[in-house]
Amino acid sequence: MAGTGDWQETLGELARRRDHSRAMGGDERLAKHHGKGKLDARGRIDHLLDKGSFREFGSLVGGDIAADGIVAGAGLIDGRPVMVGAEDFTTLAGSIGPGGNAKRYRLAELALSDRIPLVMLLEGAGFRPSGEHYGRTPTDLLAQARCSGKVPTVSGLFGPSAGHGALVAPVCDWTIMTSQGAIFTAGPPVVKESTGEDISKEQLGGPDVALSSGVIHNLGSDDAAVLDDIRRYLSYFPSSAWSYPASRGADETTGPRSTPELLEIVPRGNRRVYDMRAVLDAVFDSPDWFEVQPKFGPAIICALAHLGGHPVAVVANQPRVLAGSIDADAADKAAHFITVADSFHLPIVFLADNPGMLPGSRSEKSGVLRSGARMFAAQTTATTIKLHVTLRKAYGFGSMVMSLLGFDNQSATYAYPGATMGAMSAAALSRASHAAEDVEARLRQAEVDASFRSAGHLGFDDLIHPEETRDALLDGLSRGIHRRQAAAEPVARTTITP
Template sequence: AENGQDTGPRALDDVLDLVPADPRKGYDVRPVVELVCDAGSVLELQPGFGRAVVSALAHLGGAPVAVVANQPAVKAGSIDTDAADKAARFLELADAFHLPVVFLADNPGVMAGTAAERSGILRHAARMFAAQARVRSAKLHVTMRKAYGFGSSLMAMNPFDGQTVTLAFPGARLGAMPAESGADAAGLEGDSRDLLEHSELGGAYSAADTMSYDAVIDPRELRNALLDALRLSATRATGPVAPRAPRGILP
């Protein structure tokens, strides 16, 4: 549907084709964003800068929202300095206009390596984290396939960050680093390695058991779950929106 008619719930049958099950395979997240949001409503900002993150304005259920999504087609979704700067500025914009923010997380963490460190990645990533922590409008987080290390915190996965809802796809992988890399670093083999890799596969359910996630959802129900979360956030409004003065100093 076009022209504002696509505002109701619908299943996302195509999402299973757009998001590969193998977390090591890249894909373009932009068709996922377009599928989740109301038809024809997505406007991506700064598409040529910081391409490891997609930032877009859109409508969801007829309501304006901001979307921050990792882009696995670029650097496997690792957040580098440009991506962190773009996301931080976009989050400030979204919060200034009281826009709910949808975070679609699928990243192996913050960009690592000598070049990244020389570029000041930790300071830039800290700025993105501070910007998302200062957001006071509704925050809707979804871990699609993976979110490792500080990369998960940048995408508002932490349960203490005031999210309206935190969701995960089945099989979402979490941790300080991928289990395979951790096993290599620790020199694990045999049953110990298998146990570590197996435990990673159940990470989303384990996190849901401890209320780090509100629910583990069928990917095809993503839009409907986000619509429910937007309705929930509307019931929590305490008064008319008003200008917000920024607090604190960003790194």
């Protein structure tokens, strides 16, 4: 009869190979990595996931190359399953070989089939030079692209990321990097060889470049901060497009309340500046809402928040930047954010206060009309619950991209009394038409009366007192939530994005 001794040699070999994989690049390389204030690949996974929940696959892939440069598996974040892959920079600079590519493909494949989020932790040199093409080996990016709009996909960037590996980040819904991160099509040595340009990795794709270009959404101070923000970001989302976002339990922050502070925050005059962030602090359940991409297109604030305990997406004009005018970067940011929110059934709250799309030669050269059309297409085809408030003004196409129109499938649309709207402001119209002084005065008075006239024709559901802002939105959301009487399904998209 066979005994445990028959297994000893085989299990010993398994243990040896596992130990080799878990050793990653070895003690010396790990010490050098930790000396830079970084967590290693396995340390990042341990910090990200609920304690003890990680189950690895493909640990023996790569043979002598530990885990073939990427640690992959499944675990829990706040009790919910996710797939996670972490590039191991201590093993051949986290480069991608055939085995690692297969693991990356498998991660995305399982995320989609099991309908759970995909998290990629990046720090690698792209495909490993081999002198040959991988032939018909499935590429991970194909599988990742199939996840788009079906399961949340996020990436964290912890060091230099180049080539194929770097493409993982912009294909994700949301990306965040540390201050030591850098992302580029090709690193400085390749750039020097190809173009003769001598440039550092920070100048080529460091945080300043990646955030200002919009390639990366958010910045964290270090590895731990980035991993904590990934957990926080995912907390607003359902596991997949086949489910709805989970609401928080009721507490003292989730119920109705008056917002009298908005009378002090929002000036009555259109020419006075205020910070829209203070409005978000007053309206939503607590002031710890999460801003997405704050350094790119800052004329629009995109944020994740809770209203009545329900996760919502917020798109708000920022009067402190360009007087709230919408430029190309702000419109592009908002278009992407709206599409992601709609894909995962997050209600969208629009807070409008803008003088329109940003005019001028620089704005036109940046393609502001194309970007504005992109934002309009995203918001008007969004199928999720939409709520709108015009605080002071919304002119021209700037009103349409902010979902002002009363027949644009909103669950609720409101404005403050005296809010001004139209094709353009009275001042702009007066200058454009060379109006006489008495005509200009009448135009300005008509502008002030516009909200009352619009409300008289149901241009809004109602004009509201600023003190009623939170409660009006909360009532609209509570009613809109009742449309969820059937199982959630992925959004079918037929619009060709401009």
